[in-house]
Amino acid sequence: MHDSKCYHCGDSCDRQSINFDEKLFCCTGCKTVYEIFASNDLSHYYEIQAAAGSTPKSIKGKYDFLDNAEIIEKLTEFNDGSIQIINLYIPNIHCSSCIWILENLNKLNPHVTNSQVDFPKKMIRITYRLDEFSLKNLVLLLANIGYEPYISLDDFEGKKKGIDRSLIYKLGVAGFAFGNVMFLSFPDYFDLGSSAATGGEFWLNKYQHIFRWLMFIFSLPVVFYAGWDYFVSAYKGLRAKLLNIDVPIALGILVLFLRSTFEIAFHLGSGFFDSLTGLVFFLLLGKFFQQRTYSFLSFERDYKSYFPIAITKLNANGKEETVPVQKIEKGDRILIRNEEMIPVDGTLVYGIAQIDYSFVSGESEPVHKETGELIFAGGKQLNGVIEMIALKSVSQSYLTQLWGNSIFKTDKATSFQNLTDSIGKRFTISVLSIAFVATTFWLFYDPSKAMNVFTAVLIIACPCAIALASPFTLGNMLRIFGKKKFYIKNTQTIEQLAKIDTAIFDKTGTITTTQKSTAHYEGMPLTAEEESILKNTIRASNHPLSRSLYDLLKEQNIITLDEYEEHIGKGLESSKDNINMKIGSANFVGKAKTKDQLDTSIYISSNNTYKGRYVFQNQYREGVSSVFSQMSETLSLAILSGDNEGEKERLESLLPKLTPLYFNQKPETKLKFIKSLQEQGKKVLMVGDGLNDAGALAQSEVGIAISENINVFSPACDAILDASKFQQLYSYIIASKKAVRIIKMSFILSLLYNCVGLYFAITGQLEPVIAAILMPLSSISIVIFTTIMTNLIGRKLQ
Structure with a gap:
């Protein structure tokens, strides 16, 4: 039992152990968690990753403060008396099994209706019903299964949690080991063992073997700590019958380590520990660069998301004025019309509210509120006009979160990212095939080069550059469009916009x-x-x-x-x-x-x-004729209007000849019209005002809502275009097409790089350490190329 590990958390069971269900546990807490998972059909948790849990701590009385209504109000994101939503920081989230169990909390307790994990931030957003359940019960449930949340004053003040620094630590370990191994390898580089004049005989007899075993020791933390994630990722991919891009990397690291260890153990040579540690160091350096850039792009996406939502504010004299929603401050009196989104938490002071909170909670039943009651951001008023006093300023990131909520995700066409994944899979198969064929050849022709060739091929042909091309190109375009007042929901929408061949326009409020x-x-x-x-x-x-x-x-x-x-x-x-x-x-x-x-x-x-x-x-909007004239050159156009034919002659004079005009169209008719076009293989763009066109916007490949001064936010749309930029609509479509061309150019560049690199690797002219340096440089070059090219596109946009 001395080396036994706990089945749940992986800790040693040296001091005490508990046998249960033919499994070993280090304490009663871990055994209890196992029982909970097993009894709720959640034992798959251990199949995703063995010993993935953490030991539950004793928390008796620790969370009694969560019975305080004032504290609950400050902590919760949404609280209408029957449903609460909260974001919690869970430090113990560390692997895919953690995500799996936390997103299946509803199986542990039926009061939990939804839970979503943000893995990079170690945050979980939980929606739960309050009948015989509370925030305290929720926190105790999490703590009892080993995922105790961290709740502090920062949660009241909105301070950011500390970032995961594990990559930095791993990069430091790999860099330290790489430097020392290179230093210890100098005698071999200069072939001191063959030169008696330089004291080589002394080196050969006394210190050579010690130095080589020191290199082996330095390589251990590199392989089993710094580079371990590549093995885990490759294993999970293979177990799921997927060939991800980490498979050839993990294979290369393993081959280098085993070959090098074999050589020094049997005095056959110094091995490739310099190449091994250099490979992992430069891989992590490339990953660190990618992570920092992704973080930057994520920030830009938040920044661009101040989409043009306006709200009606009542001044001291009761006069109405339209103001940008982000300018609402605590204490402002706000007018909310029928079908408008409530932008801030506040108190109802006029009218009777029937609020649809399905945007927030997923519950479709409207909530009735009367004067004096609290109402929350994200709800939609369904029964006439109401007035409210704002209790907070607007959090645009919160509205952005609503827009991206999974409730509103529709199954639109396959995204370009899926194409990238498909290319990556084929690329990996090709690389492995080339590596094995080339190695087999060299085993017969010159066995001394076989292992170098095998590892160099695996390293130089890593498809990281291909995987980076799409997210960096589309991510930067997302930021650029936001600055130009074209607010897009996600990168997939840009790719879809590039594919459209038909554009349908509403009339009133749109053109x-x-x-x-x-x-x-x-x-x-x-x-x-x-x-x-x-x-x-x-x-x-x-x-x-x-x-x-x-x-x-x-x-x-x-x-x-x-x-x-x-x-x-x-x-x-x-x-x-x-x-x-x-x-x-x-x-x-x-x-x-x-x-x-x-x-x-x-x-x-x-x-x-x-x-x-x-x-x-x-x-009509300024520039309507020129917009339609430009678009008619490459796209099929049509007008779908709910109005009568009174404007037909005027529209015919403004629009290109033979543009189809359909009048007296009901919302459901517009949706069916777009569906019929899609059945003919058309890729449809719908441009509407976000009100009566919600169905058509959701049905189309891309739905764009035109915004003026009113609150037209609609989760049915994929993008919001500021009305002042209507004339630029076609230029945004062209920019999307150019972005896709940039991705394809990046693929070609990456392919050319790999072809050249593979030639030198297959012919045995490329050392693995040089390949390890070139691989992240290729990724960085792709990022620089896509960023420069997309910025050039952005400069041409008005």
Whole structure:
């Protein structure tokens, strides 16, 4: 039992051991965790990585402070009384089995509805129900299975946790060993053993063997600590029947180590410990560079994510003004219209709220809130207009997190990253084949070179450069687009944008602007009460025509409507006292249209009696004709409008000849239209206003929402384009296509490098240590190339 290890945590069981289920445990805590996992069908945890757990600590009474409501409020990200969401820092997260068990917490406790692990940050985001469960229960559950969270004052102040420095330590160990092995190898480099004049005979007889065994000792921490991750990654890949890029690297390290050890053990030579330690050092150096660059790109992605969401703020006089959402401060009074996203936590001070929190919690049932109650960021108001007092400033990164939530991820076409993985797999197979064939040849021709050839081939042909081309190119383009006010959800969207061959546009609020519209009224005069109800009804709506009409109508006192409902694609319905009003399309209010009424209008009825209509003169965005003219050269175009044909002649004069125009299109019709195009093999871009077009935006390969001054954030879209940049839309599409060309050029460069390197490696002219230096340099050169090329593209964008 002396060398026995705990089945759960891997610690030594020297002092005490517990036998259970034919397995050995170092303490009762580890045995208990095993029992929990086994009884909940989670024993697969140990198959992913043996001894992956940590010993649970005694925590009796440690977390009693989590019964305090004030502390819970500060710690939780979301808390509506029935559901809570919290982000916790778990220092013990260290491997794939940790991720697996933490993302299956719902199997340990059904009150946990969702858990997502951010492995690099060692953070977990957990959603749980509060019926007979609490934050304290959750923390105790985590601690009892060996994943005790770290909770401190930093969680209140939002300070960043310390970064994982293990790569730096490994790089330091490899560098130290590499330097010393190179120093100890000098006698062999200068062939001192063959020169009696330089004291070589003394070196040969007395110190040569000692120096070689010292090199062996220095190589041990390099192989079994600094380079161990390559073996783990290769093993996991092979066990999952996948050939990842670490397989040839791990094989090269292993061959170098075994060959070198064999040579010094049997006095056949000095081995290749200099090449071995140099290989691992330069591999880690390349990885460190990649990690730092990824971190930089991640920061830029957060920075670009200040997408153009605006909100209506009420000043001290009750006057409405539109401000960027990031400028909201604690204490501001905010107006939230129907279907608008709540940008900050706050207190409801006016109206009755029906809030859809599915964006945050995944629960589809709307939550009812009344005046004085707390409401949380990320919810969507579903029942008219409300007013709230902000309790916090806006966290844009939080809204970005909502946009990237897995709830909204749709199964769109395969991303370019998958193509990179596919190339990497084929590349690895080719490299292994070349290595074995070349080695076999040299074993018969010149056995002394066989091992050098084998290791040099494996090292020089590492497909790291290929794997880096796509993420660095697309990541930098993501940052550049953000600075140009084109806010893209993820890198996959850029690749999809490069593939589109068909572009579909909505009309109202997309190619038309609501900022310069004019309207005149035709019909029976409205009473004072009806005018007041009309103004307060459209005050709650986010439709572009509603916003235009609201700005044109005279000021009215703010009143609370008895009822309010928005019928998507049809209109608004509200009531106050004994007056029921309908505002929207002619059919919705019960008005039969005449042949001459083909203009854009909002129709009004009161108590089922038609009153009149507001007729609009649309103002098209500047540069619409040039945008469509440019796009028509390479793309098929069409207009899908929910309005009537009143603007048909004007549109035909603005757009390229024979551009298809479809009017009176309902939201579901637009979605079916795009689906039919996709069934014909088309790659479709949908450009809409983010409101009635949500279905079409989600169905298309790429959905772009145009944003002006209103809160049009929609998880259905893949990108948000600032309305002021509408004229640049086609240039963004062209830039995406150029980005994909850069990736392909990077592939070609990497292939050329590998062909040249493989020639020298196969012919035995390349030492493994030189190959180890060249390999990370090739990766760095690809990163520099993609960064420079994408920056040149960015400079050409206005």
